[in-house]
Amino acid sequence: MNRWLVLGVVAALLVLVTYGGASGAGKEQKVTIVLSDFKFTPATVTLQAGMPAEVTLLNRGAVIHEFSVYATPPAGKKITEWDEWVIPNTYFQGIGEVNSEIKGFGTTNGTALFEFEVPKGRSVAIKFVPNRKGTFEMACHQEGHYEAGMKGVLVVK
Ligand SMILES: [Cu+2]
Numbered sequence: 001m002n003r004w005l006v007l008g009v010v011a012a013l014l015v016l017v018t019y020g021g022a023s024g025a026g027k028e029q030k031v032t033i034v035l036s037d038f039k040f041t042p043a044t045v046t047l048q049a050g051m052p053a054e055v056t057l058l059n060r061g062a063v064i065h066e067f068s069v070y071a072t073p074p075a076g077k078k079i080t081e082w083d084e085w086v087i088p089n090t091y092f093q094g095i096g097e098v099n100s101e102i103k104g105f106g107t108t109n110g111t112a113l114f115e116f117e118v119p120k121g122r123s124v125a126i127k128f129v130p131n132r133k134g135t136f137e138m139a140c141h142q143e144g145h146y147e148a149g150m151k152g153v154l155v156v157k
Helices: 003-025 082-089
Strands: 029-036 040-041 045-047 053-059 065-071 093-102 106-112 116-118 121-127 134-137 151-156
Touching: 029 045, 029 065, 040 151, 045 053, 053 065, 053 116, 065 082, 065 121
Parallel strands: 029 053, 045 151
Antiparallel strands: 029 040, 053 121, 065 116, 065 134, 093 106, 093 121, 134 151
8 A cells, every 4th residue: 555545544544533523413402491481391300411402391381481501699699680690690691502492483692691481372491501500590480380380400510
C-alpha cells in the first residue's frame, strides 16, 4: 500500500468518526407533560443534561394553565408574590436560547423566559438544551392552582 493511500484511509476514518459524533450530538429528547385541573402528568420529569430537549405542554384542562421551572424554594419559605421568586430563579436563564411555539399561534424566543402560558386545548413546545443539572420545581402559578397541587419536579442529570 503506498503511503499516500494510507494517509487517505486515515483521513477518511477521521471524517467518519467526526461525522458519527456530530450525528450523535444531534439527538433530541422529547417529553410530553399533560396539564389538567390541577396537576401535571407526569409529575416528575427527568432530562439528560446537555442533550437538546423538546418539552411539549398539552393543556387538557378546562382553564388556562402555566408552566414555570425554577430553583425549589427553601422549605418553610412563605411566598406571596410568586413572580418575585420565579423570575430570578427560573431554570431558563444562562442556558442559551430557549424557543417556545404554540402550534398555530407563533413562537417566542428568549434567554430568560420564566413562564409559559398554555390556553385550554392547546399545546406549547419548548426547545432548549438543559445545561444546568439539579432538581427543580415545576409549577402552575395561575391563582390557586399551585395550592391545589399543580406542581412537580424536573430532574436534570
Ligand atoms: Cu394551572
